[in-house]
Amino acid sequence: MKLKSFIKSTSDWFLSTPERSLNQAYKSALKIQEIENKHFRGQKVSQNNSDYGTSVINYFETEVQGYLQKISMGLGIFKASRLFLNLSNLQDTENKSGNLAAICDQLKFIDEITAKYKLSEVIQENPTNESIIPYSDLAKSTNIKDEINQSLPNSQKSIFVKSQESENTNSKLESASQKTGVLPRSFMNTLNRIKQEIDPKSGETEDQVLKKYRKSRYRTALSIKFILLLIIVPLLTHQLTKTFFLIPVVEKYFTYHEQIIFINRDLEYEALEELKHYEETLHFRGLIGLGPELKSEQIEEKVKDKATEITESYRNQGIDSIANIFADIFSLITFTIVLANSKTEIEVVKSFLDEILYGLSDPAKAFLIILFTDMFVGFHSPHGWEVILEGVARHFGLPENRDFNFLFIATFPVILDTVLKYWIFRYLNRISPSAVATYKNMNE
Template sequence: MKYWNLKKINQSAFEKTGIVPRSMSKLFNRFKQELNPNAEVEALEEFKVAKYQTSTSIKYIIVLLITPILINQLSKISVLDPLVNHLWNKNSNYIFLNPSQEERAFADLQRFEEKLHFEILIGKLDALSAENVNNKMSNKALAIALEYSQESVNAIKNIIADFISIIIFVSIIITNKRQFSILKSFINELIYGLSDTAKAFLIILFTDIFVGFHSPHGWEIVIEAILRHFGLPESRDFIFIFISTFPVILDTIFKYWIFRYLNKISPSAVATYHNMNE
């Protein structure tokens, strides 16, 4: 019984698109099922297959996402925190991993100095002697140095922990190919089983978010966050080149998928998409 279920699921996962749209073939199959005397038995079997496919996919997604995250956090807490902190503190002369951190630290200190003088000028603070100003500046510089030193340490931990998580993630996929094929089938049925309006809405939503006219600002924030996460220099040239090329490539992939696959599987969804997009 389970072997038959897996066979049917795998066939659905690797089903090829043909000349006749899948929606038309499903309509003919449904008409044949209505005339089939064993329709109730087959419907019960299909329900069991769908139930097994859904439960297996949900469990696999949980394992696929939760396991790398847990290992990432546990490796940081139990191994990387004491080890990296010890090695970093032994070389106390190092504060910054890249020039971008240094520039941001200088900008923070400069803003603090400007704020300090401004508050003195407007009377919020009493007039301070040059020595007191220098003391406040020294304390702030030390706090900024500690902040960016910790940021550098965290970046090193992130690189190692994320590398371990990627290895675990890939290992789960490789060692559980059967569950991965079931998950692919589940996602395919979930996407292609949506109504035409829902498909068109999701396509417009994703394209506007990732390749729309307002997406460069979002990409800039995401790239800066990723570079800081790994302690990499925030090169403006790299960010601008990425923003000017990657969304274009992504838009081309979307259009190819619509033309190559969705147009054959559900041409009415493509027509709805064009009407909604106009």
């Protein structure tokens, strides 16, 4: 009875996931509106719409960014959960109760609030990119875009602005690996830094530095949150679906098919070896006096109890392996949905990782490349790949296939090594030739 009530409550919880996640996003949007009405005269949270100082503005901007993240997560869960549930039943429920209009109103309100804020604003301009792009070309393109934007109707201006911001972001991220200058970037960066330090408009320079620092801080926080989100959400999906949905279903199937004990021959062989070892241990301990001498009936009784224990253990292992297959599928679907609904966050993370990787010193880059190559494509890597393949096969309950393992080890590391060498030749050799030279010297 308790099991039925638990399953019913769990089912109700899953069925209410879309409504619950949408309500969370709606409440976060209400919080943003409350901040705007109380402190910014109903306008966007910005320095231009208030008389507060920098510290207060930073506090409110941090709060808004947190609520925007909650809105993005809530809408993502709302969309994902509706894909897993029975949409026809949901549609009937919505039409009967009138919730469809309420859902549309909530989504409309959320869109109105989030339209004022763009997560792409936290992307900081990379100094190495600024020295590559000529200022005159940038000014010309900016003037042309402003003229086009002024000539568009109001309903199309926001679309144009968003598209231009996306193009600017992509150009910034691609310029580091696709554009080269006549002079080294480090030399140009030094000249730009000296120019900023001796600029008579030092006040404006300080404001720009503070603004870049705030953007960098927001970008770092957003990148870390998004990376954690990519890790935590699939893991939670895996554990929740496996524990509350998949394992009970598979256990019920095994209950109706009691003749199924082992899902592959390898598990059956391991179970027989374990039972044989247990029986031989009983005989051995009785012969050397470490245990009481048992009669054949007593030994048979103990072996029978051990066989029952082994059967239950390997049956549970098979149930767990089958549940892992479907739980991993659900996790992969969730991971894909999160990526599909987080294009802006992906651009931010790419910019964040580019700055970290390309900001490393040349010996550090060479060290990481050598560490990666020796670990995955080096002399001792076949042993590591063999352990990984065996672990994956056991995770999914598959029998070990030595031929497949040897074929994989003979081909995949070679492909990986080829891709790495192409990346070094195609990109790293242009971006950081000194790092390539250091890598060759350290590798020799």
